[in-house]
Amino acid sequence: xxxxxxxxxxxxxxxxxxxxxxxxxxxxxxxxxxxxxxxxxxxxxxxxxxxxxxxxxxxxxxxxxxxxxxxxxxxxxxxxxxxxxxxxxxxxxxxxxxxxxxxxxxxxxxxxxxxxxx
Numbered sequence: 001x002x003x004x005x006x007x008x009x010x011x012x013x014x015x016x017x018x019x020x021x022x023x024x025x026x027x028x029x030x031x032x033x034x035x036x037x038x039x040x041x042x043x044x045x046x047x048x049x050x051x052x053x054x055x056x057x058x059x060x061x062x063x064x065x066x067x068x069x070x071x072x073x074x075x076x077x078x079x080x081x082x083x084x085x086x087x088x089x090x091x092x093x094x095x096x097x098x099x100x101x102x103x104x105x106x107x108x109x110x111x112x113x114x115x116x117x118x
Contacts, residue, residue, distance in 0.1 A: 013047035014056075014067055014076050020044050021058065021111065022065050022078040024102035025088070028109045032084035040104040041116045046097060056094040060111045062087060067094075 024042045031040040055070045060080075068075035080088055090111035092100050102109065103116050 010074070011076075014074060017046050017058070018065060018067050018076055018078045020046075021100065021102060022080070025060070025065065025080060025109055028102055028104040029081065029084040029086065032086040032104055032107065032109065036085060036107055038104060039116075039118050041118070042102045043099050043115070044102060045099050046094065058090075058092045058094055058100070058111060060088050060090040060109070062089075 021044050024044050027042060028040050031038050056067060056074075057070070059066045062080065064080055065078045066075070067077075085107065086104065087108045088110070089108060092111050092113055094100075097113055099113075101112050101115060103112060105116065105118070
């Protein structure tokens with residue numbers, strides 16, 4: 001029963017991480033629609049940061065946001081609306097990472113572990 005609760009919590013944490021990052025991406029999309037030359041950055045706190053042994057990664061493409069473990073046993077995605085003219089890119093290894101940044105710069109929305117310098 002302990003393992004089942006842990007699995008449910010992990011799946012919920014994955015979903016929460018995806019929802020939080022996808023919402024930040026959507027806010028960056030709004031900014032990009034208002035001004036193609038705008039810069040924007042938003043930190044997103046993550047769950048599962050101490051789950052180093054799971055080796056999760058998050059990948060952002062023009063079509064979706066993906067979160068999976070390296071074995072691809074645990075995998076979830078969110079579609080990206082792409083309602084603006086910006087491109088989307090980025091891949092982040094999440095082991096030990098407590099926060100990632102959603103950054104709009106140069107008409108590209110990306111995910112990164114580095115705080116932007118603007």
